[in-house]
Amino acid sequence: MAGKKLHPSVEQFKAFVKEHPILIKLVRDDEYTWQELYEDWYLLGEDDPKWTQYKNGSQTKTSHKKDDDKNWVQQLTGVFKKMDANQMQHHINNLSQAIGAIQGVLTQFQGNNQENTNTQPQNDAPRNPFSFRKD
Incomplete structure (x- = not known):
C-alpha cells in the first residue's frame, strides 16, 4: 500500500x-x-x-454534533424570520403551477398509451388465455 x-x-x-x-x-x-x-x-x-x-x-x-444541530436550527429559524410571506406564497404558487403542468403532460402521455391499447382490434368473443392453435 x-x-x-x-x-x-x-x-x-x-x-x-x-x-x-x-x-x-x-x-x-x-x-x-x-x-x-x-x-x-x-x-x-x-x-x-x-x-x-x-x-x-x-x-x-x-x-459537537449537538452544537452543529443547534446551529443549524438557529440558522433555519433566522431564515424563516427574514422570509417575506407574500414572496413565499408567490413561489409556492409558481411551484404548484409547475407541478400541475407536469401532471398534465404525464396525463396526456398516459392517455395516449391507453388509446393505443384500446385501438387494437378485439374479437367479440372473450379471449381465452389458454387457447392453443394448430399451425
Whole structure:
C-alpha cells in the first residue's frame, strides 16, 4: 500500500487533520466519520471558523454534533424570520403551477398509451388465455 499515491486533496486533508488533532478523537468517539469531516473540509475550506475550535487542543468537551444541530436550527429559524410571506406564497404558487403542468403532460402521455391499447382490434368473443392453435 506504500506504493499507492493518494489524491492531492486527500493529502491536504491529512495535513489538515495533523494541525487539528482533536478531529481524530472525535472520529474515535463516533461523533463524526472521516467522510463527514472530509466533506465539510472540502466544501467549507480549511479557513472556515468551524475549524478554529479543533485546532491544537483548543476544543472543549461538548458534543459537537449537538452544537452543529443547534446551529443549524438557529440558522433555519433566522431564515424563516427574514422570509417575506407574500414572496413565499408567490413561489409556492409558481411551484404548484409547475407541478400541475407536469401532471398534465404525464396525463396526456398516459392517455395516449391507453388509446393505443384500446385501438387494437378485439374479437367479440372473450379471449381465452389458454387457447392453443394448430399451425
